[in-house]
Amino acid sequence: MITRARFLAVFILLAATALFINLHSDISVPMNKPFDEFPTDHLQWKMTSQTTFSESVLNVLRPTDYMLRRYAATDELPVDLYIGYHSGGQKSGELHSPRNCMPGSGWYMVSQQKMDVKVDNNNMKIVKTVYQKGSDKELFLYWFQVKGKIVSDEYSLKIYEVLNSILFNRKDAAFIRISVPVGDDENRALLSGMKFLKDFYPVIQEFLPK
Numbered sequence: 001m002i003t004r005a006r007f008l009a010v011f012i013l014l015a016a017t018a019l020f021i022n023l024h025s026d027i028s029v030p031m032n033k034p035f036d037e038f039p040t041d042h043l044q045w046k047m048t049s050q051t052t053f054s055e056s057v058l059n060v061l062r063p064t065d066y067m068l069r070r071y072a073a074t075d076e077l078p079v080d081l082y083i084g085y086h087s088g089g090q091k092s093g094e095l096h097s098p099r100n101c102m103p104g105s106g107w108y109m110v111s112q113q114k115m116d117v118k119v120d121n122n123n124m125k126i127v128k129t130v131y132q133k134g135s136d137k138e139l140f141l142y143w144f145q146v147k148g149k150i151v152s153d154e155y156s157l158k159i160y161e162v163l164n165s166i167l168f169n170r171k172d173a174a175f176i177r178i179s180v181p182v183g184d185d186e187n188r189a190l191l192s193g194m195k196f197l198k199d200f201y202p203v204i205q206e207f208l209p210k
Contacts, residue, residue, distance in 0.1 A: 028089025029172035035067035044073040062093025077192040080179045088171035095175045107131040119201045124150040137182035139189040145174045148210030
């Protein structure tokens with residue numbers, strides 16, 4: 001009897017899940033502002049270049065909106081900022097992690113660790129990682145953001161996406177990546193990246209929905 005009861009409970013749960021998946025539809029959440037309005041100058045940082053992805057790359061990433069820019073400041077290493085926003089609608093793709101994308105482009109991971117960063121009285125956990133391709137080394141600082149929540153790993157990202165989908169009918173998320181060329185001084189690259197992060201974090205939040 002107990003076995004039959006458990007079977008029925010599992011069957012009902014699976015049936016309810018299947019029904020939810022078939023009937024459930026997440027809304028497409030707009031950004032607060034498009035990235036076209038993102039400042040080209042902020043504090044001492046000035047944009048020096050902007051990259052537009054090819055159609056083939058966009059077909060893979062499928063962002064709702066994205067931005068890839070290089071900024072420079074006096075006495076700082078150049079910093080690249082990528083933000084990919086995915087609205088959660090039917091035409092929006094899934095977020096792509098550097099752990100999957102970088103090796104496919106010929107880069108291999110040298111090191112990786114999670115860091116606690118305090119910005120504007122907010123404590124956030126980000127990922128600091130270094131990748132190398134030939135003689136080139138790049139330092140990355142990145143995080144995911146879902147409904148205003150900072151997330152530093154793919155597993156937690158999926159959990160929050162599912163919960164937000166169930167509770168709020170939304171699965172919007174953003175990937176924010178700061179990259180700095182390492183050269184022969186990784187500590188200097190980290191300092192430039194952290195300064196950029198702290199300077200631009202409030203600006204980034206103006207564009208992403210909560």
